[in-house]
Amino acid sequence: MRIVDVREITQPIASPIRNAYIDFSRMTTSLVAVVTDVVRDGRPVVGYGFNSNGRYGQGGLIRERFRGRILEADPQSLRDDARDNIDPAKVWAAMMANEKPGGHGERSVAVGTVDMAVWDAVAKIEGKPLFRLLAERHGREANPRVFVYAAGGYYYPGKDNAALRAEMRGYLDRGYNVVKMKVGGAPIEEDRRRIEAVLAEIGAQARLAVDANGRFDLETAIAYARMLRDYPLFWYEEAGDPLDYALQAALSEFYPGPMATGENLFSHQDARNLLRYGGMRPDRDWLQFDCALSYGLVEYLRTLEVLHQFGWSPSRCIPHGGHQMSLMIAAGLGLGGNESYPDLFQPYGGFPDGVRVEEGHVVMPELPGIGFEGKSDLIRVMRELAP
Numbered sequence: 001m002r003i004v005d006v007r008e009i010t011q012p013i014a015s016p017i018r019n020a021y022i023d024f025s026r027m028t029t030s031l032v033a034v035v036t037d038v039v040r041d042g043r044p045v046v047g048y049g050f051n052s053n054g055r056y057g058q059g060g061l062i063r064e065r066f067r068g069r070i071l072e073a074d075p076q077s078l079r080d081d082a083r084d085n086i087d088p089a090k091v092w093a094a095m096m097a098n099e100k101p102g103g104h105g106e107r108s109v110a111v112g113t114v115d116m117a118v119w120d121a122v123a124k125i126e127g128k129p130l131f132r133l134l135a136e137r138h139g140r141e142a143n144p145r146v147f148v149y150a151a152g153g154y155y156y157p158g159k160d161n162a163a164l165r166a167e168m169r170g171y172l173d174r175g176y177n178v179v180k181m182k183v184g185g186a187p188i189e190e191d192r193r194r195i196e197a198v199l200a201e202i203g204a205q206a207r208l209a210v211d212a213n214g215r216f217d218l219e220t221a222i223a224y225a226r227m228l229r230d231y232p233l234f235w236y237e238e239a240g241d242p243l244d245y246a247l248q249a250a251l252s253e254f255y256p257g258p259m260a261t262g263e264n265l266f267s268h269q270d271a272r273n274l275l276r277y278g279g280m281r282p283d284r285d286w287l288q289f290d291c292a293l294s295y296g297l298v299e300y301l302r303t304l305e306v307l308h309q310f311g312w313s314p315s316r317c318i319p320h321g322g323h324q325m326s327l328m329i330a331a332g333l334g335l336g337g338n339e340s341y342p343d344l345f346q347p348y349g350g351f352p353d354g355v356r357v358e359e360g361h362v363v364m365p366e367l368p369g370i371g372f373e374g375k376s377d378l379i380r381v382m383r384e385l386a387p
């Protein structure tokens with residue numbers, strides 16, 4: 001049993017949207033296939049992965065460093081002998097050979113993307129959904145019903161508050177009961193009007209979260225906190241720079257409501273610093289670490305261990321990224337839910353065909369692996385890379 005190839009192709013996921021920091025006009029993702037020599041149902045098992053939006057495709061790093069380290073490793077050294085499978089932690093260690101600590105940068109995206117494909121293959125080799133495999137290995141009860149919220153509310157040319165309201169109405173019509181919009185990309189009074197427009201639209205049917213994408217300095221973050229606390233928001237996300245833990249800590253004095261951050265932290269060490277120094281409150285705040293950007297599930301398990309040490313429940317995690325991998329982790333390991341982008345980043349984001357959002361939840365079907373085979377537009381592009 002061995003990994004015989006690791007393939008990567010960088011694909012566009014461009015759209016005309018903009019948050020407070022970047023536009024997505026040239027956004028890309030790396031699509032990866034990990035090809036094994038294991039045969040199931042008459043065909044070789046192939047695991048697939050991709051990185052989530054916000055960071056660009058990582059073809060250079062994957063091809064120059066990580067692919068070769070996996071393919072050159074002694075296949076025996078990557079095996080999970082106890083289970084007659086591939087061991088994701090050993091593949092991870094092979095990828096990270098000769099990598100110094102720190103400087104996580106985009107290396108964590110490259111490794112996270114390959115790691116997703118490895119877990120997909122491992123669960124397919126066991127012939128079960130990844131969420132069931134994870135629950136079994138961690139002695140937990142799986143819960144395939146997962147909370148999801150609709151992320152959108154971007155800025156884009158010509159978008160007025162009527163269009164913003166219509167967008168949010170569309171999410172409610174599709175079964176969501178928490179929606180998210182961007183702030184910080186317009187003057188504060190204009191953002192206030194945008195928020196009031198959305199709150200008027202959603203009424204008591206849903207809650208609203210807002211996301212500043214790390215745009216604010218301390219003064220602006222506080223000014224927004226004072227404005228936002230007039231409203232019963234679901235959360236105030238990523239006010240300041242992701243590594244500015246002192247800003248995050250100071251903000252809790254000005255914002256008693258829930259806050260969320262972590263999508264731009266890429267390792268368990270960064271996550272630990274956030275919990276040590278960021279003043280995050282385990283009774284109300286949310287952690288958004290996204291395994292596809294942060295060294296994958298092998299590393300995310302270390303991050304969950306850090307949470308445990310600091311007295312945080314995994315149910316305070318609602319990862320960034322809107323991909324099925326985090327849905328699997330949520331269903332298998334008891335996270336609080338997952339992000340979803342109903343209208344963006346297709347075909348990568350979203351759910352298997354036929355999965356409907358009801359009262360803000362989806363139920364994951366019993367598909368082997370991560371379940372990409374259940375999403376016809378996605379598996380089509382995946383099979384073009386490796387059938």
Ligand SMILES: O=C([O-])CC(=O)C(=O)O
Pocket residue numbers: 019053054151211213263320321339
């Ligand atoms: O706009 C982005 O970069 C995505 C983002 O922050 C989110 O989904 O929370």
Ligand SMILES: [Mg+2]
Pocket residue numbers: 211213237238263320
């Ligand atoms: Mg965000």
